[in-house]
Amino acid sequence: MQTLSDESRRFLEDLKVYLLASGKNEKATQDIVTELENHLQEAESDGKSVAAITGDSPAAYIQSIATEMTTDYHESFWLLFQILAGVFSFLLFQDLLDGPLSYSLYFLVGFILLISSLLIVLSRCLRYSATHAPSKRPFLLFGLSTGVIFLLLMGLFLTDSQITSPTIHFSWLTSSIIGLIAFLLIGYSAYRAKTWVLPLGLLAYLLPQVVIRYGFDGSPLIAVL
Structure with a gap:
C-alpha cells in the first residue's frame, strides 16, 4: 500500500482532531478518516x-464535513461526565481520608x-489548531485561559467556607458508597478508554497518604514520601 505524503497525513490528523473536538461520534469519525x-x-x-480531494481550502473542507455530521450528544455528555468525575475523584478520595463527605452547593x-469551561476552551483551541496554519496562538490562548480558570478554582476553594450556601452532608456509610461508585466508574472509564493513567495517577496521589496515616506512623519512610 502506498505511503501517504506528509501533507495528506497532516490533513487526516487535523480532520480527526476537529471532528472529535466538535463532539462527533468516534466510530463515524474513524470511518470517514479511513475512507x-x-x-x-x-x-x-x-x-x-x-487539493484534488479537499479543494483549495482543506480547512473549509474539514468544516463542511463537520457540518454534515450529526453531533453525538450522548457520547459528548458521557465524555464530559467522565472527565468531571476523573478530576473530582482526586478531591473526593482526599476528602474520604479526612472524614465523611460534605460539599456546599456553591462549591x-x-x-x-x-x-x-476549561474543556470548552480546549475544544475551541483544538478546532482552531486543526483548521489554521501551525502557530503558537492556540497554545497561548489555552495557557492564558487555563491560568485564569486555575485562579478561579483557587478562589473557589478559598471562599467556599466564607460563602453561605446550602451544604450536603453525607454519613460515613453514604460516603463509602459514593467512594465505591467513583472507584468503579474510574475503573470502567479506564477500561473503555484503554488507558490506566487516571487510576495509576490517583493511586500515586493517595497511597503515600494512606501509608503515612495508617501504616508507618513515625517511620523514616515519612520523610521520603
Whole structure:
C-alpha cells in the first residue's frame, strides 16, 4: 500500500482532531478518516495532491464535513461526565481520608462550571489548531485561559467556607458508597478508554497518604514520601 505524503497525513490528523473536538461520534469519525485515506492514496498514486480531494481550502473542507455530521450528544455528555468525575475523584478520595463527605452547593456548581469551561476552551483551541496554519496562538490562548480558570478554582476553594450556601452532608456509610461508585466508574472509564493513567495517577496521589496515616506512623519512610 502506498505511503501517504506528509501533507495528506497532516490533513487526516487535523480532520480527526476537529471532528472529535466538535463532539462527533468516534466510530463515524474513524470511518470517514479511513475512507478519505483511501481516496488520498488513490489520488497520490495518480500524481495528484490533497487539493484534488479537499479543494483549495482543506480547512473549509474539514468544516463542511463537520457540518454534515450529526453531533453525538450522548457520547459528548458521557465524555464530559467522565472527565468531571476523573478530576473530582482526586478531591473526593482526599476528602474520604479526612472524614465523611460534605460539599456546599456553591462549591459543586462552581467546580462543574469551571472544569466545563476549561474543556470548552480546549475544544475551541483544538478546532482552531486543526483548521489554521501551525502557530503558537492556540497554545497561548489555552495557557492564558487555563491560568485564569486555575485562579478561579483557587478562589473557589478559598471562599467556599466564607460563602453561605446550602451544604450536603453525607454519613460515613453514604460516603463509602459514593467512594465505591467513583472507584468503579474510574475503573470502567479506564477500561473503555484503554488507558490506566487516571487510576495509576490517583493511586500515586493517595497511597503515600494512606501509608503515612495508617501504616508507618513515625517511620523514616515519612520523610521520603
